[in-house]
Amino acid sequence: MLSFNISVDEVRRLDAFLDQAEALFQPYGLYYADNLLTVGRIVGFLKDPRFRTALTLGDRSRWYHDIAWRVHVLCWAAELGMRQPGDLVECGVLEGFSMDVVSRYVDLEQSGRGLYLYDLFHGAGGAGRGIAMPQHDSDLAWRVEQRFKQYSRAHVVPGFIPDSFQIALPEQICFLHIDLNDAAAETAALDGLWDRLSPGAVIVYDDFGWNIHAEQHAAATEGLARRGVSILELPTGQGLAIKP
Template sequence: MSNNSRQPIEKKELFGVHFNIRDQQKFNQALQLLRESTGGLPMFSADNLITWNRNISFLREDYFYQILAGSESTDVEKSCIWRLYILLYFAEHCQSVAGDYVELGCHKGTTAKRVTEKIDFENKGKKYWLYDLFEWKEGDEHTHMPGHDNPKMYEDVVERFSDQPWVNIIPGPVPDSLLQGFPKTIAFAHIDMNHPAPEEAALKKVLPNLSPGGCIIFDDYGWWGYSAQKRILDPIAAGMNLKILELPTGQGLLIKNS
């Protein structure tokens, strides 16, 4: 083994947006003290996740580097890059699994578009099913997001995927919208609706159709503010002798082995 192979690889770091911070000044001071106390070890600080002394391997991939360096992604989207890395890893892993892809809660279609950049749906004969309310009204229980301020949100998402006929975009509340079309066999599902009721209905519908080897990523599963989703999703998975893995990114992962 050469001496060079024993040397650490080039240091990569990322500092981005955090959520639920009540005192930004104190948080910044604490982060600075943390950086000083770790002696300059590589750090990732974004999306309510702070780590140090990690390789942060995805920052070395040109695909993710281009996302972070480009101007088309917002600061929040860039800060959620670790979530995207995990999502795309398992989306690619499921390419050889029988069935279509599903995203429940696609919002502006940003994440779904990234998936279409990685998966050759046309040549693999798979479809991609996207579901969302595509609106928010005063009094609605689901989380208000900036995209909801666009009255043409649905139309813009349709236009975004207009050159990809294998993408089906279905508006309306889950589970009612699933009656408009739903795959009989699913390879991969991404559930991100920020509310326990539609996520409960979604999981009950997805799990029986999920192929062996198929995966589900839950975007909100590990976030304490969305604990109601964990409470309602765990028993559904357990009913099929499955268990959701909580990830440090706040996501949840379920793999259907048989």
């Protein structure tokens, strides 16, 4: 098994090399994206028309299509969670790409479920209060609202987690995506929402298996172990858990 810390420049060089290799080896089932290299796999989700339509309508950029496998995991997990009562929640939304695809995939409007989207949106709010990202600006919350306005039960909740849970919270949750890039914030999200998760609800941590996010891995492992739950580390780098 290969496991190492790799610089952004090295990832770019590897990307370029693997792009060429992919073209050459595609007939043999080589798939490379999002730091994940597989050989001889079916990668069936890429051929699933429902997923492909949701992904393409969500965004057409290479950047977002590179995380297709992760987003497919979210679609699958949300659909499984929706067998239980409750609404869908994402902590850490940024531009809303992932939940846009999920909402299309599960036909959120038709399902009658609510969607709660929590983020600071405007970037760093001071030490320990969120990491600024290039997409952050004073209009981001508005743009995300526009993106989800087709869903009558979508709530965009700007503010610092967990303080923003005071603004709006679903009664019950069937699916929770935690993607805050910050161990303390992710712990606060789980603590604030745990009691509202329905039995059988599905939880996905976006950064669980990445060695640059080892603190989040430890915090999620510990937070769920205290509740008697273990997390499945997926090859995409995500962590998957089910509320008992």
